[in-house]
Amino acid sequence: MNHTRSLSLLLSATVLLAACKKEEAAPAAAPTAEPAAAAPEAAAEGLKSSPAPEGAKVSFAELKDGATVSSPLLVKFAVEGIALAPAGAVEPASGHHHLVIDAELPPPDAPIPANANYVHFGKAQTEATIELTPGTHTLQLVYGNGMHVPFNPPLASDKITVTVK
Known part of the structure; x- marks a missing residue:
């Protein structure tokens, strides 16, 4: 990878990390300290897709496909076979949840976008209350x-559909 591309990816990740900290949903339990910023070498390494641990899975803890729900909606996340860690922690076999709302999975070789369709939980939250408009989502x-780069192969839950009344 050339130097310009590495620098561009590092800058993109830094902007994404800043946006994530600004727009994250409130954590179920606030962490006791903010993670230290990753060294530039570690950050550049973190921009690569990490190997997914064999047998690791993510899922919704209680929400089922086809459910009829009210908004705001408490969504609980489950993970097994991989460590839960905040954004910025570039450790093997660790990461955090991202909720994809009314969109497709992001590309596997770039940071996950941060917007209304791709909600980041970079403080290692395991649940969040989200607002959804009435209708199907x-x-x-x-x-x-x-x-914020997906694992390889991607660790993704089944896509579920909910109807908000």
């Missing part, structure tokens, strides 16, 4: 490493 979880 799709929800899917995708696990990203410390720099």
